Amino acid sequence: MSEKHKDEITGVETTGHSWDGIRELNNPLPKWWLYTFYASIIWSIAYWVVMPAWPVIWNGQWTYTEGVIGYTNRNSVADELAAVAEGRSEVMREIAQTPLTELAQDPKLSEVALAAGKASFGDNCAPCHGSGAAGGEGFPNLNDDNWLWGGTLDDIHTTLLHGIRWEADEETRLNVMMAFGDLGMLDRKQVSDVAEYVLEISGQEHNAGAAGRGAEIFAQNCVSCHGEDGTGNQMLGAPNLTDAIWLYGGDKATIEQTVSKGRSGVMPAWGGRLDEGTIKSLTLYVHSLGGGE
Template sequence: MSEKHKDEVTGVETTGHSWDGIRELNNPLPKWWIYTFYATCIWAAVYWVVMPAWPYLSLDGWTYTKGVIGYEQRDVVTGEIEAIAAGRADTMQKIATTPLPEIAADPGLMEVALGAGRAAFGDNCAPCHGSGAQGSKGFPNLNDDEWLWGGTLDDIHTTLQHGIRWDADDNTRFNIMMAYGRDGILSRAEVSDVAEYVLSLSGGSENADAVSRGADIFQSQCVACHGEAGKGNQELGAPDLTDAIWLYGGDKTDIVETVSNGRSGVMPAWGERLDEGTIKALTLYVYTLGGGQ
């Protein structure tokens, strides 16, 4: 039975519906709320027409309605990036044409160079050297003060520009660790002895007999690159064997593997991919990581 009734407590008229003596109040939303709701519906319809808003499947795959004004967020982002690049162009050009020591001595220019170098490192170098430049097995830690090819600004710049063992660059840094075991230059026993001697250079061996035999082999086979005292040679990229820093591991097994099969890691010549300003910015960034000479 439907019979309208005014509620005695609230003073609101009911809808006329009653369930088991319970009446439903007729208490509609305020007009302003209703009008706001209608306005949002109209706004959504207008937005759908004007702006890119609705996905659909075309012959080329999924795409979306472009809107009558042709707005593209991607165009906005591209424009912002181009504006930033244009704003940096003059400074990066100055970095490209200014000698590295002069950039390092100019606080303003150095700040820009370090920012650009940090960004370029993350984009190009972090996959191998790590986001913190800590390196990993086969990839040098750039935070210490041990450099295979030298840690001066010019050395780092040359390494970045021309790479290490990069066949496409005639000026690449090049030297290899020979495969003494694989190529039959040394026997298995001789490889073991010279590895023991290399361990002794950093205080890691207690086998005096093997060290004594390995010393003679080292003098005949290894001093040309590593030096008589095993201190290495940065001009040849030969590591110092007397410290506790090992690129490929410093236990007996790792050293035997290195002596037996050699090492010839490759670093790209970034001069093929990056402009001179970015190369210099990277040089300065890497230089400041901890061990610049």
């Protein structure tokens, strides 16, 4: 049975509840705790009004209440990025206006350009060439000294600016490896023979008889781009076939596929996407990776 009474020891009235002879004291919460609790309630209501808080459906789509001040993390980050860009705008303008050869020889500007180029490479180039610029199948390794279109500062700058086979840019680097098999210019036996010849000039195991026949086919169809000795032509983007560096692979099956099906990989033109200061910074960074000419 519930019966209230005052505790003799503490002088506090009980709640009237008891269990096994133990009575529950009716101790009120401390005032500081109550005031803090009430303040928290008031603060939460004010927060809901001032800051973005509640998910709502508006015009059939989920959105949220923007709050009185309209704060968003996205806007905050955008403001921070704008502040960073403004802080570096002057030096980036100077980089953009400085000729590449002078830029490479200027200690202060080149230091900034290399840092900016490395950051921009990670943002824009790493998805294809890898974070370490080692490339992969169909994507050139930028660390070596083998360049399809040339590795001088001006060559790299032109490639970045206009791209390779980028149809949207009228000044893009344009040349393709023809599909000799698919176009009916060579039959399967001729494709096999010329592949054997490529294996021979690249120092790989090959069939000497087939390679001899392939040499004639090569002279008739391939020397205009790759040269009589197969060492390639940077003006045309034609690779050197006598070394051990292969963009798509150097085994016979892959060589046959290249001769038969052709190759036409694309490098985007960054001239319409990145400012000149960033492109020059990328040029300097790629040139510094170890294989610049």
